[in-house]
Amino acid sequence: xxxxxxxxxxxxxxxxxxxxxxxxxxxxxxxxxxxxxxxxxxxxxxxxxxxxxxxxxxxxxxxxxxxxxxxxxxxxxxxxxxxxxxxxxxxxxxxxxxxxxxxxxxxxxxxxxxxxxxxxxxxxxxxxxxxxxxxxxxxxxxxxxxxxxxxxxxxxxxxxxxxxxxxxxxxxxxxxxxxxxxxxxxxxxxxxxxxxxxxxxxxxxxxxxxxxxxxxxxxxxxxxxxxxxxxxxxxxxxxxxxxxxxxxxxxx
Amino acid sequence: xxxxxxxxxxxxxxxxxxxxxxxxxxxxxxxxxxxxxxxxxxxxxxxxxxxxxxxxxxxxxxxxxxxxxxxxxxxxxxxxxxxxxxxxxxxxxxxxxxxxxxxxxxxxxxxxxxxxxxxxxxxxxxxxxxxxxxxxxxxxxxxxxxxxxxxxxxxxxxxxxxxxxxxxxxxxxxxxxxxxxxxxxxxxxxxxxxxxxxxxxxxxxxxxxxxxxxxxxxxxxxxxxxxxxxxxxxxxxxxxxxxxxxxxxxxxxxxxxxxxxxxxxxxxxxxxxxxxxxxxxxxxxxxxxxxxxxxxxxxxxxxxxxxxxxxxxxxxxxxxxxxxxxxxxxxxxxxxxxxxxxxxxxxxxxxxxxxxxxxxxxxxxxxxxxxxxxxxxxxxxx
Numbered sequence: 353x354x355x356x357x358x359x360x361x362x363x364x365x366x367x368x369x370x371x372x373x374x375x376x377x378x379x380x381x382x383x384x385x386x387x388x389x390x391x392x393x394x395x396x397x398x399x400x401x402x403x404x405x406x407x408x409x410x411x412x413x414x415x416x417x418x419x420x421x422x423x424x425x426x427x428x429x430x431x432x433x434x435x436x437x438x439x440x441x442x443x444x445x446x447x448x449x450x451x452x453x454x455x456x457x458x459x460x461x462x463x464x465x466x467x468x469x470x471x472x473x474x475x476x477x478x479x480x481x482x483x484x485x486x487x488x489x490x491x492x493x494x495x496x497x498x499x500x501x502x503x504x505x506x507x508x509x510x511x512x513x514x515x516x517x518x519x520x521x522x523x524x525x526x527x528x529x530x531x532x533x534x535x536x537x538x539x540x541x542x543x544x545x546x547x548x549x550x551x552x553x554x555x556x557x558x559x560x561x562x563x564x565x566x567x568x569x570x571x572x573x574x575x576x577x578x579x580x581x582x583x584x585x586x587x588x589x590x591x592x593x594x595x596x597x598x599x600x601x602x603x604x
Numbered sequence: 605x606x607x608x609x610x611x612x613x614x615x616x617x618x619x620x621x622x623x624x625x626x627x628x629x630x631x632x633x634x635x636x637x638x639x640x641x642x643x644x645x646x647x648x649x650x651x652x653x654x655x656x657x658x659x660x661x662x663x664x665x666x667x668x669x670x671x672x673x674x675x676x677x678x679x680x681x682x683x684x685x686x687x688x689x690x691x692x693x694x695x696x697x698x699x700x701x702x703x704x705x706x707x708x709x710x711x712x713x714x715x716x717x718x719x720x721x722x723x724x725x726x727x728x729x730x731x732x733x734x735x736x737x738x739x740x741x742x743x744x745x746x747x748x749x750x751x752x753x754x755x756x757x758x759x760x761x762x763x764x765x766x767x768x769x770x771x772x773x774x775x776x777x778x779x780x781x782x783x784x785x786x787x788x789x790x791x792x793x794x795x796x797x798x799x800x801x802x803x804x805x806x807x808x809x810x811x812x813x814x815x816x817x818x819x820x821x822x823x824x825x826x827x828x829x830x831x832x833x834x835x836x837x838x839x840x841x842x843x844x845x846x847x848x849x850x851x852x853x854x855x856x857x858x859x860x861x862x863x864x865x866x867x868x869x870x871x872x873x874x875x876x877x878x879x880x881x882x883x884x885x886x887x888x889x890x891x892x893x894x895x896x897x898x899x900x901x902x903x904x905x906x907x908x909x910x911x912x913x914x915x916x917x918x919x920x921x922x923x924x925x926x927x928x929x930x931x932x933x934x935x936x937x938x939x940x941x942x943x944x945x946x947x948x949x950x951x952x953x954x955x956x957x958x959x960x961x962x963x964x965x966x967x968x969x970x971x972x973x974x975x976x977x978x979x980x981x982x983x984x985x986x
Binding site for chain 1: 608618619806813814816817
């Protein structure tokens with residue numbers, strides 16, 4: 353289980369060369385994710401979704417609050433936690449000069465897998481994601497869809513317990529984004545926990561068990577899509593979001 | 605969990621050897637070493653072996669005797685006669701290399717101290733010594749004295765214990781400076797690419813999500829750059845040795861001189877190259893990892909190329925020799941110790957001090973970078 357408790361991240365930004373100001377990217381965010389759940393982190397651009405998931409993935413250090421995976425915290429068990437998770441974002445880039453096979457082998461090695469198990473796993477993943485055709489091609493020569501499959505393969509190699517997916521479908525064509533959505537459904541069936549951020553409300557409504565809506569770094573609502581729609585008396589999450597933030601203005 | 609250092613190093617080396625720019629830096633930069641060695645040899649040759657016809661046009665502002673004319677002819681001196689004013693004008697116009705005026709028994713060599721005039725002056729000093737010897741012999745014979753007994757009252761003979769190795773040492777020392785510069789230039793690109801470049805490409809974020817200690821990431825990157833620097837250094841050394849063998853047969857200034865590095869010099873040169881590669885790679889990575897962009901890192905690293913070269917060059921010019929204190933001063937220590945090795949004055953203490961001080965500097969730099977890689981600053985530097 354993932355437990356996020358009052359997670360806060362404060363940044364400093366410079367207005368000009370001398371003046372600076374502090375602002376909260378995320379403020380006291382609390383939730384938990386159980387095994388086999390897909391949790392959607394929803395909100396517009398700049399809401400604080402990426403910062404939240406980066407803290408959960410151990411890339412950013414929280415200003416306040418705590419994160420635990422199966423009772424382990426980052427301060428004492430960073431390597432152990434990172435072995436349990438896979439992080440994939442819309443911005444995740446791969447090494448162009450390596451082949452898919454070399455990348456997957458490197459990842460397996462990093463996660464402490466034995467060589468024969470890595471080989472077996474690479475073949476399994478290649479079957480699942482239909483990668484045999486380009487397994488030995490350099491990543492720099494692959495199409496966007498193929499690269500996205502390699503990215504997913506990279507996450508699957510060590511069979512993680514938790515997936516952290518930050519806007520993983522943003523900017524992808526319909527086929528590539530469907531690959532990711534199918535992958536999430538399959539992993540959920542295996543009992544994996546997925547934290548998934550997006551600003552595509554319809555996508556989240558279809559796939560997520562529970563949703564956490566964030567705006568300006570704060571949770572504005574949390575619950576199942578059905579609960580949120582009932583609470584806001586709307587028919588979809590998009591309308592629910594706008595209702596909660598009191599409509600939209602050009603100034604925002 | 606076992607260390608991931610080997611996985612990171614393998615990744616770094618794969619990227620390094622598959623990147624055309626990194627390969628070019630590693631393998632093409634050493635090609636400049638033979639060009640520099642041959643170029644410098646040609647320059648020395650041109651300075652030392654100047655043809656007499658390039659500086660033999662001498663103006664004489666007086667009537668020469670037949671004896672003087674014969675000596676001048678034998679010495680291949682081209683005589684230009686005229687009065688002082690005419691000769692001065694010709695000298696100013698560059699038509700003659702210098703001119704001689706005479707006041708009684710006093711001969712004056714008129715010159716401006718330029719390179720050509722120095723050669724001409726030297727030629728004329730030999731000419732006047734020959735003429736003076738002729739006059740002295742004549743005078744002694746006229747006074748019934750044996751010239752051999754008077755002129756050779758003492759004899760001086762030079763016994764050359766060891767042939768001067770000036771050019772060979774000079775070229776070898778500069779060749780080593782060029783090797784250091786080549787190592788520096790070749791280290792800057794992969795160091796930039798593996799830090800600021802990896803951040804800019806977005807792959808560093810991926811790397812930081814892996815269960816890898818920041819120490820392993822940094823040391824893996826550092827070793828990758830160091831290996832590439834050592835390869836450049838060793839290729840440069842091999843090319844320097846080959847070019848010294850070639851230049852020995854091409855230029856007369858090396859006649860009778862041993863231009864080869866001795867086996868012990870080669871062994872120690874490789875040691876200095878390895879230590880320097882560790883040092884410069886650590887320094888490049890530390891500077892590049894604090895830069896926001898690839899371009900900024902490249903700009904920050906450019907001065908290193910000059911810093912790697914100038915202290916050594918100044919030390920050569922000033923004739924500075926190695927001391928224990930200088931052995932711990934970065935950059936200058938590597939060149940001075942190599943000069944010692946080349947001159948056959950190997951001092952193990954200085955070599956140990958160089959190696960130990962380099963390890964200390966790298967450790968300090970690494971403590972700082974590893975701390976950087978633990979924090980988010982390395983990813984989101986602003």
